[in-house]
Amino acid sequence: MTPALVAVSPGPYVTIQDTGRRGWRRFGIATAGAMDIASLIFANSLVGNPADSAGLEFAHVGGEWEVAATSCRIAVTGGDFTLSVDGQKLPNWQSHSLRRGQRFIIGGAPDAVWGYIGIAGSFDIPPRFGSLATHLRSRLGGLEGGLIKPGDSLPLAAAVAPAALERRVFPRGRPNWPFRIVLGPQQDYFDPASIETFLRTTYKVTHRADRMGTWLDGPRIPHARGFNVVSDGIVPGCIQIPGAGVPVVLLKDCQTHGGYPKLATVITADLSRFAQLKPGTPLRFACIGVEAAQAIAVKYHARLAGIEHWVEDVAEEARPPPQVEPLQRQG
Amino acid sequence: MYYPRFLPLGDTALSVEFGDSISPELNQAVVDLDLAVRAAKLESITETAPSYRSLLICYEPALMSFDALVAALRGLMSLAKQTASATAVAWSVPVLYEPPFADDLPDVARQLGLSAEAIIGLHTGAAYRVYMLGFAPGWPYLGGLPEALHTSRKETPRAQVPIGAIVIGGVQAGIVPITTPSGWHIIGQTPLRPFEPDGKKPFLFGAGDSVRFRRVDKAEFDVLSALSPEALLEMVRTER
Numbered sequence: 321m322t323p324a325l326v327a328v329s330p331g332p333y334v335t336i337q338d339t340g341r342r343g344w345r346r347f348g349i350a351t352a353g354a355m356d357i358a359s360l361i362f363a364n365s366l367v368g369n370p371a372d373s374a375g376l377e378f379a380h381v382g383g384e385w386e387v388a389a390t391s392c393r394i395a396v397t398g399g400d401f402t403l404s405v406d407g408q409k410l411p412n413w414q415s416h417s418l419r420r421g422q423r424f425i426i427g428g429a430p431d432a433v434w435g436y437i438g439i440a441g442s443f444d445i446p447p448r449f450g451s452l453a454t455h456l457r458s459r460l461g462g463l464e465g466g467l468i469k470p471g472d473s474l475p476l477a478a479a480v481a482p483a484a485l486e487r488r489v490f491p492r493g494r495p496n497w498p499f500r501i502v503l504g505p506q507q508d509y510f511d512p513a514s515i516e517t518f519l520r521t522t523y524k525v526t527h528r529a530d531r532m533g534t535w536l537d538g539p540r541i542p543h544a545r546g547f548n549v550v551s552d553g554i555v556p557g558c559i560q561i562p563g564a565g566v567p568v569v570l571l572k573d574c575q576t577h578g579g580y581p582k583l584a585t586v587i588t589a590d591l592s593r594f595a596q597l598k599p600g601t602p603l604r605f606a607c608i609g610v611e612a613a614q615a616i617a618v619k620y621h622a623r624l625a626g627i628e629h630w631v632e633d634v635a636e637e638a639r640p641p642p643q644v645e646p647l648q649r650q651g
Numbered sequence: 652m653y654y655p656r657f658l659p660l661g662d663t664a665l666s667v668e669f670g671d672s673i674s675p676e677l678n679q680a681v682v683d684l685d686l687a688v689r690a691a692k693l694e695s696i697t698e699t700a701p702s703y704r705s706l707l708i709c710y711e712p713a714l715m716s717f718d719a720l721v722a723a724l725r726g727l728m729s730l731a732k733q734t735a736s737a738t739a740v741a742w743s744v745p746v747l748y749e750p751p752f753a754d755d756l757p758d759v760a761r762q763l764g765l766s767a768e769a770i771i772g773l774h775t776g777a778a779y780r781v782y783m784l785g786f787a788p789g790w791p792y793l794g795g796l797p798e799a800l801h802t803s804r805k806e807t808p809r810a811q812v813p814i815g816a817i818v819i820g821g822v823q824a825g826i827v828p829i830t831t832p833s834g835w836h837i838i839g840q841t842p843l844r845p846f847e848p849d850g851k852k853p854f855l856f857g858a859g860d861s862v863r864f865r866r867v868d869k870a871e872f873d874v875l876s877a878l879s880p881e882a883l884l885e886m887v888r889t890e891r
Binding site: 349448554 | 660663666668671673697701702703704707713717783788789
C-alpha cells in the first residue's frame with residue numbers, strides 16, 4: 321500500500337508548498353512557495369528533510385490528519401499552533417513519530433496566520449516546473465494545483481519514520497518593529513507629500529488577505545500622475561497602490577506582471593514576518609536604501625542557511641511519555 | 652526623463668526601463684537585452700522577465716550589488732544589438748469565429764457598431780506582436796489590435812473562459828492559455844494550446860514573436876483539433 325497522509329478534515333486553506341518556483345517568471349508562472357519561508361525550513365529541519373522540501377502550509381487552522389503509513393514523522397511550526405495526537409496534547413516546533421492510524425489535530429495560534437507541517441521524506445508527487453509549490457490561480461503544483469480537500473490522500477515518499485532522535489527548536493518571537501522598504505520602482509507616480517504620508521501612517525492589516533496579497537487599511541495615497549502604468553514585472557513584496565489609493569502588499573502568489581504603480585518593495589528579510597500578521601494588526605513602514613537592504617538580505621539568507629544549527633535533538637529522558645495505543649475504530 | 656532607467660524592486664530584483672509607452676521598438680530593446688543577459692550567463696542573475704517596455708532582473712545580492720549589476724547591464728546593453736539572434740517566431744493562428752465559440756461576437760458588434768464580418772476582417776487583417784507573457788502561464792500580451800476593435804471590458808467578468816479562446820479587451824488581444832475568469836470578450840476559438848504543461852514545449856509563444864490570425868471553417872477546425880500537438884505546431888509556424 322502506498323504510504324500516505326490522509327486529510328480527514330483539513331483546514332479551509334491548506335496547500336503543498338516548498339521554497340518556490342524560480343526561472344519561469346518570463347512565461348507568466350508565479351513564484352508561489354511558503355509564505356513564511358523560515359517556518360517551512362524549520363519544519364523540514366525538525367523532521368530531517370532538506371531545507372527546500374515540500375510540506376503542508378495552512379492558514380489559521382491545520383485540521384485533522386491521519387497517518388496511512390507504517391509510521392510517519394511530523395513537526396508543526398509557524399506559530400504557537402495547538403497540536404494533539406489521539407487526544408493527547410503535544411508540543412509544536414518539535415518532531416513526533418506517529419504510527420499507522422494515528423490522527424493529529426492542529427488548531428489555531430495566537431501569534432501567526434500561516435502554519436507548516438513538515439513531513440519526513442516529503443511527498444511522492446512529481447514536481448511541476450521544478451517545484452511542488454501550489455499556485456492556486458494557475459492550478460499548478462501540489463495536488464493538481466488545488467487546495468487540499470477532505471478525503472485527499474497525499475502520497476508520502478517514506479513508508480516509515482526516520483530512526484534518528486526527535487528534534488526540537490525554541491522559536492524566537494517576531495519583532496514588531498517597522499517593515500523595511502526600498503522605494504521604487506514607481507515612486508515617481510507619487511508626490512513627496514504622499515510618500516511622507518505613507519511612511520508616517522500606522523496601517524492595519526485587513527481581512528482581505530490571501531496568498532496573493534494583503535490589503536491595508538489607512539489613509540489614501542493619492543497618485544500624482546494617474547494610476548495606470550504600462551504593465552511591468554512585479555515580485556513578492558511589491559507595494560501596489562491601485563486606483564482607490566489603498567496599499568496592497570503583494571505576496572508569494574502574486575502575478576508576474578501588474579499595471580498599478582508600485583510605490584516600494586518590502587525587503588526580503590521582512591516579508592515572512594509581514595505575511596504572518598493577523599487581520600487588525602497595526603504596522604508601519606520604514607524606508608531604507610537598496611545597499612542597506614542588500615546587506616540585510618545577505619545576512620537573512622545566511623540565517624536561513626543556518627537554521628539547522630538552532631535545531632537540537634530531544635534527549636531520550638526529555639521525551640514525552642509513551643503515546644497511548646490508538647483507539648480501535650469500529651467496523 | 653533619461654532612459655534606460657535602473658529601478659530597484661527591493662533587494663533582489665531590478666527593472667531596466669527603456670521608456671514609458673507601448674511600442675515595438677521599445678519592446679525590441681527589452682528583448683535584445685534579455686537575450687544578451689541570458690547569453691552572458693551571469694551567476695548572480697537568477698531569472699529575467701521581459702515586459703512591454705522594461706526587463707525585470709532577479710539576482711542574488713550576496714553575489715552582486717545593485718550598483719555592480721547596473722554597471723554590468725550597461726556593458727551588456729552596448730552588446731545587445733549584436734547578440735540578438737533570430738529567435739522570434741512568426742505564428743499563423745487558426746481561428747473559428749463561429750458559435751458555439753464566438754460567444755461575445757454579437758455584443759462586440761453592437762458595442763462597436765460593426766458587423767460580425769467586419770470585426771473578423773479587422774481581427775484577421777492585423778499583425779500582432781507578442782510583447783510579453785504574463786498574468787497566467789503562457790498568456791501572450793498581444794499588441795497591434797486595430798483601433799476600431801478597442802472595446803471596454805465586460806461589465807461582469809465571465810467566471811470561466813476556456814483554453815484556446817480568442818479574446819479582445821481594451822486595446823489588447825489575447826489567446827487564453829488556461830481556464831480562467833476574464834472580463835475580455837470571446838470572439839473565436841483556436842485549436843492551439845498556448846500552455847501545454849506536460850508538453851515538450853510548454854509555452855508556445857515568446858516575447859518578440861509575431862502573430863496573425865487566420866480564419867478557418869468548422870471542417871478545418873475539426874481536422875486541426877484532431878492533430879497531435881507537434882503536427883499542429885508545424886502547421887501554424889510560418890518562417891519569417
